[in-house]
Amino acid sequence: MPRASDISRSLDRLGLTRDRRRIVYAYLAAITLFVVGDIVHPGFARLDSVTAVLTVASFVGLVAVGQTFVVLVGGIDLSVPWVLNGAAILLVTTSLGRDSLSPYALLVTLGMGAAAGAVNGFAIAFLDVPAVVMTLAMDGIVEGLTLGLSGGMTCRACASYAPPVVQDAVHGSVFGVPAALILWFVVIVVVSFILSFTTFGRKAYAIGNNPLASYLAGVNVRLVTAFLYVLSGLFAALAGVLLVGFGGQASLGMGSPYLFQSIAAVVIGGVYMLGGRGHYLGVAAGAVTLVALVSVLLAMNMPDYGRNIIYGIVILLLLLLYGREEREE
């Protein structure tokens, strides 16, 4: 029986390094889930069903972009739920459902996300506040501001709809492919490019691997780290915009599932929690795997509690799977 380390070494020689293998596993996991889902609930792997899953996964995927960026440097963003929620509410109340106001509304909304990220980044990179603490506090800050300024969603503007242009952008389709998926595809390409082929991406990986060595090699560790949090806030806000475009109206609590899901997608995608290793390509697959899992469970009419339990157990199994490879090497 060949040892896992022998198998790993052979795969290494084929160019499939451990990090690349993780990405492949993530895609395999997603495909497996569709197959299993189809067995359990025939029709699950039909095109329209797969498309629906992918569309929902795109929202998780967007939030996971930011999470990927900050986890790569060993951080985490716990402010995602309310930055997302706040952005959604900000969009509807600023645009009042009107297309004419939408450019301004989008600017303000995405700006809010970037600003929240900037405060996070500044405190974490320049004031040495632990990421867990700062982003947690920011989540509360944005929650308080959102609830306070909107009167708990009782303000007159709060019941507005998202501007039609945004709604159409999310619901529309190009050559039969949903616009949301096309947007996600563009994001995947852009983010992957940034990570693999730009000096910014190189610096991010360097910082995640060894911040001191990067600093001593002349990399501006603090600035790059802070900017990664800005990006995280930006993408969380973007996800909020698309979500409210998808659903039409904003509601309280719409952001909370996305924290766990974005982190889980990052982990399944093979990104190393302590930073320095991983790629968004894997995270995208992780998001799909996650949403597919939930959908399968829903399709099986599993009650709420069962979904939670299976969710957690599947994550643990995946962790143990990755973990074993790490340990034997």
Next chain:
Amino acid sequence: MSIEATVARPPTRIAYFLGQNAGLVLALSMLAIAIIVYCAVYWFAQAALPGNFEITSTVNNTMPLVLAGMGQAFVVMSRGLDLSVGGVIDLSNALAAVELHGDVARMVGWSALVLLIGAALGLVNGLLVGIGRLQPILVTLATLSVYQGLAIRVLPQPGGSIPPAYTSALVNPNQPYALGFVLLVGLVWWAFRRSRTGVSIIALGNDEMAARANGVDTVRARVTAFALSGFMSAAAGLFLAATATAGDATTGNGYTLTSIVAVVLGGMNLFGGRGSGIGVIAGAFVTTMIVNILFFSNIDPLYQSFYEGVFLVAVVVLSALIGGLLRRR
């Protein structure tokens, strides 16, 4: 590290205490200030000082956080983080609502059983982290989901009822007898610091390799830290149920992050190895004081999270600054 100048006068015991316990001193000072501010705000609002009722309800409401915070402290000291705190509280709360009735023997027996279950749930975390070598954040995030699911299974809808006798014993509504439990938790910390288990966990958080070279069983220490956290979280769930006099399988969720807040406000370093559990108890009370202060200052309750978030960041930044100044002396 530093160049030692000849010391003219050896530092006194007080000097050592202050230098090595800066976090605790800060936490206690913060508590004192918070109490004073609370009394002042209360006076302006009610033209009287807080009376027996306010003190009792404050202590009763803080009990779950004191316990959850102490449990989190054990894990943080070992350089870990326990995100499943909320899930264990939920499950404990649910079990209490369903099973706590009948005679004293039954209630005592079930309480003990719930505590043991909590310890077992923590043990699962500990084994996955200690022996499985998985990241604490990821493991406990997954088990959080599982435990929450189990809690909902036990108690799908809020309900059940806690016998008044039980409530009186734990969180007496008329007199602040619960302070006795607070004292007990303080004693638990005192004993922890002076036990082999405690020393092992603290050594582990200092430097895992050095601890092992010194003969510390680091795997056992890590597992024990998580088991203790589970035990304390289960206790917190019992107190929560007693305070609410009914059961709810979801009210524990917020305690995950607030337990981390209590640890941070208590001056404990999130990287482990140093800090005081007494500070964490103070941190828990500071958290409740903030809520009280906000309430009596007539601040719009919708903005509560905002102030809590700002407060958390301010405390961390200020204590880092003050700590830096103190150490340079």
Next chain:
Amino acid sequence: MRPARDGISEPSRPAIEAIRLSKAFGGVRALDGASFSARRGEVHALVGENGAGKSTLIKLLGGRLRPDSGEVRVLGQAVELSGPSSAHKFGVWTVFQELTLLPWMTVAENLLILREPRGPLGFIDRRRMVEEARAILADMGVNGIDPRALIDDLSLAKRQTVEIARAIARKPDALLLDEPTSSLGESEVDWLFGLIHQLRAQAKCVIFTSHRWNEVAKIADRITIFRNGRDIGTFSEIDESHAVSLMTGQRLDARYPNRPPLEEARPMLEARGISGPGVIDVSLTLHAHEILGVGGLAGHGHRELFFSLFGARPTTGGEILIGGRRARMKSPRDAVRFGVALVPEDRKTEGLLLPMPVGVNLTLAVLRRISAIGVLRNGRERRLAGEMVDALNIRPPDLRHPVGTLSGGNQQKVLLARWLLADSRIVLLYDVTRGVDIATKHEIYDLTMRLAGEGRAVLIYSSDAEELAHLCHRVLVMREGRIAAELEAPGVTAEDIVSAAVREPSVVD
């Protein structure tokens, strides 16, 4: 050299033996079938250059590492050591070079860990713990350390003292010390040697490593010489030049390349009155073509000085002039812009990104040169990195290999190459030959000479005073953050450097 002791203890059964031990790290053989044996009641020194394998041997005997092949025997019995604690069970206590103190706990807690005195209820009695610690320290003649002090607040010398005191307090049958005097002052060294004498009188076995000849001569009964991972011979009497030639395998003067001539005294970097944490009023001038050395005991401000000159540490006073003009360096980025390079000591934690490919590590400081508008140019990167790999003979010559799989010597070359690519005019080398095999060391010496020969200014710190004596045109000796002496070559010896370094107030009376 002390003559071999006779009659005090039975030399029949050796206390500790190494039987053909081998250990390799990622393709580099640190130990290659090394053997030696030490007796009870003897002080046995293991001598050799940096990289000869002495530290690895101590780690194997002390249980910190497991050998690839060979045996460790205690009192004639083969033992399998799964960790330092299993070595403790055999009465073998080790003071490793990397201290195993717990930084956020007190001296007392560290001294008595897992053996703390208990009160009536079974809980640790902290007051008694402090008293016991005080007694232990007093018993051993240590006076300047308060048991209530936090380890993190102590200087390196005091920490090393605590670690030594802890090992001896355990009443070892065999005491292993790896470079125990590296940061101790003169009277502290005397204190340690006093304790070693006591142990010998009690028929215990003491093994220590050193590359300082005068210490070895003072205290060792026998010495075993190591070179390239093998034992060369065990002697109870040997003179220094013979020993040195065995350690290096060459004649003394053939070891080091010739220094380049000092053509012009053009100052390239001038530091005036640099002060900061750990550095007090340091002034120095680096000239083109010059190799300036900085020596002294570890922990006396060298690291802080180098980092300050690189903009990596804040200074509270003084200024730096580069090319005659005031240079404000607030971060390494500024330093790089001014043409300064720093090759740090610990390549694993301060220099390299271990899991990342050699190519990435090589080009980390010159990202702008291998990119256009932020986008990496793969071709250019591969070309530049490939040139460096060829020029410095880095093995294996595959740019995609994670740099962590390379040998220590090749890793060091990657680090040096990074700064060669950056075309730095002022090069700060911090202990770059530590843990490097002898062949690579010579390559690094040659490279250093070439750098200076090409007109660059080189500042070197080395823990090996011999190196400084032979490589540098001038040597500055630091003591407690200040420049204590300036020695001009030729004619500087290692002894000169060490004696200028050791006089300082210490913890022992």
